[in-house]
Amino acid sequence: MTNILKTLVLALCISCLFNCKNAKKENTEPTKKQWVNLLSRNDLNDWVIKIKGQEVGVNYKNTFKVENGILKVNYDEYDDIFDRTFGHIYYKKPFSNYKFRMDYRFVGKQLGDGEAWANRNSGIMIHCEDPKEIGLDQNFPVSIEVQLLGGNGTDERYTANLCTPGTHVEIDGELKKQHCIDSSSKTYHGEQWVNIEIEVRNDSIIKHFINGEKVMEYSKPQFGGKVDYNEEKWAAKKGQPLKGGYISLQSESHPVEFKNIEILEL
Numbered sequence: 001m002t003n004i005l006k007t008l009v010l011a012l013c014i015s016c017l018f019n020c021k022n023a024k025k026e027n028t029e030p031t032k033k034q035w036v037n038l039l040s041r042n043d044l045n046d047w048v049i050k051i052k053g054q055e056v057g058v059n060y061k062n063t064f065k066v067e068n069g070i071l072k073v074n075y076d077e078y079d080d081i082f083d084r085t086f087g088h089i090y091y092k093k094p095f096s097n098y099k100f101r102m103d104y105r106f107v108g109k110q111l112g113d114g115e116a117w118a119n120r121n122s123g124i125m126i127h128c129e130d131p132k133e134i135g136l137d138q139n140f141p142v143s144i145e146v147q148l149l150g151g152n153g154t155d156e157r158y159t160a161n162l163c164t165p166g167t168h169v170e171i172d173g174e175l176k177k178q179h180c181i182d183s184s185s186k187t188y189h190g191e192q193w194v195n196i197e198i199e200v201r202n203d204s205i206i207k208h209f210i211n212g213e214k215v216m217e218y219s220k221p222q223f224g225g226k227v228d229y230n231e232e233k234w235a236a237k238k239g240q241p242l243k244g245g246y247i248s249l250q251s252e253s254h255p256v257e258f259k260n261i262e263i264l265e266l
Helices: 002-029 231-238
Strands: 047-051 064-067 071-073 087-091 097-106 121-128 144-149 161-163 167-171 174-176 194-201 204-209 211-222 245-250 256-265
Touching: 071 245, 097 121, 121 194, 144 194, 161 211, 167 256
Parallel strands: none
Antiparallel strands: 047 087, 064 071, 071 256, 087 245, 097 194, 097 256, 121 144, 121 245, 144 161, 167 174, 167 211, 194 204, 204 211
């Protein structure tokens, strides 16, 4: 074998070894993070229900149900009486850094004794306290609320607003202590589906998007404000950063539907 041929064979062997090593590396590298459907099982087995006045896990009067991939908040068994039985359904595990998205719409009519402010009103509660630790008669979890509002057919009514049960945030470097702050969204009347996405960065930046448009941004979520249960516990946490928690969806007396519920951990 000539020296030139030997050189070519050696070069070919080295090339084969290099390519095999790269192929093995590609096969063992973790896949890119992907959006996960939180309703993929088409049931409530991955969710925890807590309704005011009921023990954790009790789906009072079948308030929450899943049909054909749609999570429905319905009051078919309520006989038009809500009696302030505010409810929340929590995904089973907490999150800290993520993007969350879904479609929602308001349907039908509010229960007869529902609060005026609760008409076509629901919400996504992020950085929630553990549902297993919520008081039996506690109205709302300590959390950051991404408030969802539907138009009343006449007036402007923004959605993806910010509400803060037991919490505070900063906007443009200023600590905000008011309970609710309007977003810059449009108003969505009727029973149309609306897409919402939330980007959550631990205790840093949080952004709300409606149909792909950013409508709200704030930072430094922290404990603070009045809580209607275990007040001493929450008072001791005042000013501490809120780094993560559960995600829940609300029941506030108006029927609402959610679909395409997905999360992307960052």
